[in-house]
Amino acid sequence: MEAQEDGRSTGMRLRSTLRRWHTWLGWLIGLPLLFWTLSGVIMVWKPIEEVRGADLLRPLAPVRMTAPPAPPSIAGLPLERLSLEQRAGGPRWILAVKDGPTRLADPLTGHLLPPLSAADAAREVTGRYTGSAHVAAVARTSADSPPLDLRRPLATWQVSMSDGTRFYVDAGSGEVVARRTRWWRFYDWMWGLHIMDLKGREDSHNPSVIGFGIAALIGTVLALALLPFTVRRRRISPAAPQAAPTSPAPPR
Numbered sequence: 001m002e003a004q005e006d007g008r009s010t011g012m013r014l015r016s017t018l019r020r021w022h023t024w025l026g027w028l029i030g031l032p033l034l035f036w037t038l039s040g041v042i043m044v045w046k047p048i049e050e051v052r053g054a055d056l057l058r059p060l061a062p063v064r065m066t067a068p069p070a071p072p073s074i075a076g077l078p079l080e081r082l083s084l085e086q087r088a089g090g091p092r093w094i095l096a097v098k099d100g101p102t103r104l105a106d107p108l109t110g111h112l113l114p115p116l117s118a119a120d121a122a123r124e125v126t127g128r129y130t131g132s133a134h135v136a137a138v139a140r141t142s143a144d145s146p147p148l149d150l151r152r153p154l155a156t157w158q159v160s161m162s163d164g165t166r167f168y169v170d171a172g173s174g175e176v177v178a179r180r181t182r183w184w185r186f187y188d189w190m191w192g193l194h195i196m197d198l199k200g201r202e203d204s205h206n207p208s209v210i211g212f213g214i215a216a217l218i219g220t221v222l223a224l225a226l227l228p229f230t231v232r233r234r235r236i237s238p239a240a241p242q243a244a245p246t247s248p249a250p251p252r
Helices: 002-043 048-052 118-126 182-194 207-236
Strands: 079-087 090-097 103-105 135-141 156-161 166-170 176-180
Touching (some): 002 182, 002 207, 048 182, 118 135, 118 156, 176 182
Antiparallel strands (some): 079 090, 090 103, 135 156, 156 166, 166 176
């Protein structure tokens, strides 16, 4: 009997300790778990193609030349790559220069073209745009300090539409390198919340997410360890005493 009592007392102390740890961990990880669940639900709410605005721009038209293209003027340029691509104004030579800005050249004459202007960038977007909004603003961005929703070290023109969508046009090549809908930016904010990196929204290996993840794992293991104690306690608990039947009140 004493051994049984000692075992029962040890089990009760263990259960009490596990419950106490589980309770404190629950308070610690409750808010992060809420954020993880909420952000996860929102990120799967819409198809990713709609979030990215995949259908907002038509594909580039194939290059069509009425005459053989003239070689570009590349004398003195440390050229890394040369390609012929379609742009809003027609075919263009794309000259990727080593350690320098990408340049455009006219394939009819071979002459280098001036850098892309704000009007040129807007034309690159509107020439392929399939939506109903109009261009609201065009602004230049720097490669040294790119916008948070671009996060690429490129000098671009940011073409903002009236519905909040933003297109980023490479200031050198005229290529539309990114499209950002309003939902994409909200999705991106939720992604930052999900990985606990609202500043850069790229570091999924930060101490906060690792620490809270480990705490959530320990809390889950404790809950599973407590489950047998709870089930056994319910099985051995005495049945609730039944109420004695009441006799009818005597007639008056």
